[in-house]
Amino acid sequence: MKKFFEQLTRKPLWVNMLAAIGTVLLFLILFFASLAWLTGHGKIQRVPSITGQNIVAATKTLESAGFDVVIQDSVFIDSLAKQAVVRQIPEAESIVKRGRTIYLTINRTVAPQVEMPNLAGFSVKSAEMYLISLGLRMGEISYKPDIARNAVLEQLLGDRPIAPGTRIPIGTVINFVLGSGEGMGDVEVPQLVGLTFEAAKLMLQSMNINMGAVVAVTPITDSAASFVVRQSPGALSDSLDISGFKLPNKMKPGQLMDLFLSNTAPAAADTTQSPYHP
Numbered sequence: 001m002k003k004f005f006e007q008l009t010r011k012p013l014w015v016n017m018l019a020a021i022g023t024v025l026l027f028l029i030l031f032f033a034s035l036a037w038l039t040g041h042g043k044i045q046r047v048p049s050i051t052g053q054n055i056v057a058a059t060k061t062l063e064s065a066g067f068d069v070v071i072q073d074s075v076f077i078d079s080l081a082k083q084a085v086v087r088q089i090p091e092a093e094s095i096v097k098r099g100r101t102i103y104l105t106i107n108r109t110v111a112p113q114v115e116m117p118n119l120a121g122f123s124v125k126s127a128e129m130y131l132i133s134l135g136l137r138m139g140e141i142s143y144k145p146d147i148a149r150n151a152v153l154e155q156l157l158g159d160r161p162i163a164p165g166t167r168i169p170i171g172t173v174i175n176f177v178l179g180s181g182e183g184m185g186d187v188e189v190p191q192l193v194g195l196t197f198e199a200a201k202l203m204l205q206s207m208n209i210n211m212g213a214v215v216a217v218t219p220i221t222d223s224a225a226s227f228v229v230r231q232s233p234g235a236l237s238d239s240l241d242i243s244g245f246k247l248p249n250k251m252k253p254g255q256l257m258d259l260f261l262s263n264t265a266p267a268a269a270d271t272t273q274s275p276y277h278p
Contacts (some may be wrong), residue, residue, distance in 0.1 A: 047067070062260040069101070069104065111171055112170055122151065149180065159172065182255055197224060197259070227264065233257070
């Protein structure tokens with residue numbers, strides 16, 4: 001090594017500088033010449049489509065084509081097979097270098113669970129939207145008499161009630177029992193003719209009878225002060241008892257009552273035909 005340095009010091013400076021420049025140039029030439037080999041330049045290929053395939057088959061396909069495979073994430077989609085590839089990055093048909101890593105998202109084997117909410121009292125539309133937000137599905141709908149029309153009365157898993165807070169898998173189908181809008185028993189139709197519109201509304205609300213059409217038979221200046229001059233159904237039916245009196249009409253809570261209004265109070269309602277309406 002000492003002799004080598006002595007030889008360098010004996011040579012003129014410009015000779016040493018040229019030797020150094022030549023050495024650098026030689027390294028640069030070798031580097032750029034091997035760059036294509038180092039980076040795999042020119043060795044490109046098309047990424048195959050493996051979406052929907054089982055992860056085992058998909059991995060085998062990619063590795064045989066020279067790609068590396070990494071499972072990046074997992075989701076749950078109940079309409080896809082378990083362990084199926086949901087998404088791939090880069091996407092299918094992309095042109096990439098050989099040996100590129102392909103990142104996969106696969107479908108879970110076991111569905112994640114959520115807590116069953118309490119949907120009693122919700123409208124059927126609101127209940128359905130709530131289920132969808134949790135990844136659950138609405139199944140069959142049945143009805144039973146109740147004045148809460150189209151409101152959820154019961155939530156069922158199959159044919160059995162499911163309690164709020166119960167943990168169930170995403171994708172579970174929930175059945176609903178809804179109110180038909182009609183009560184269980186019959187009530188006598190109230191006599192509303194002669195009452196003000198406001199008094200008639202309060203009467204209907206107290207009996208859980210829904211208001212149907214409201215028709216003005218004369219121009220109305222103040223609906224609150226207007227009078228009911230006719231109602232449908234009427235308070236009396238066309239049926240007669242053994243004494244020849246008209247029997248009271250009946251309806252179910254939740255049914256509709258149509259009212260006909262006027263600014264002028266009607267003549268006194270005829271209730272003398274029935275002993276049930278003194």
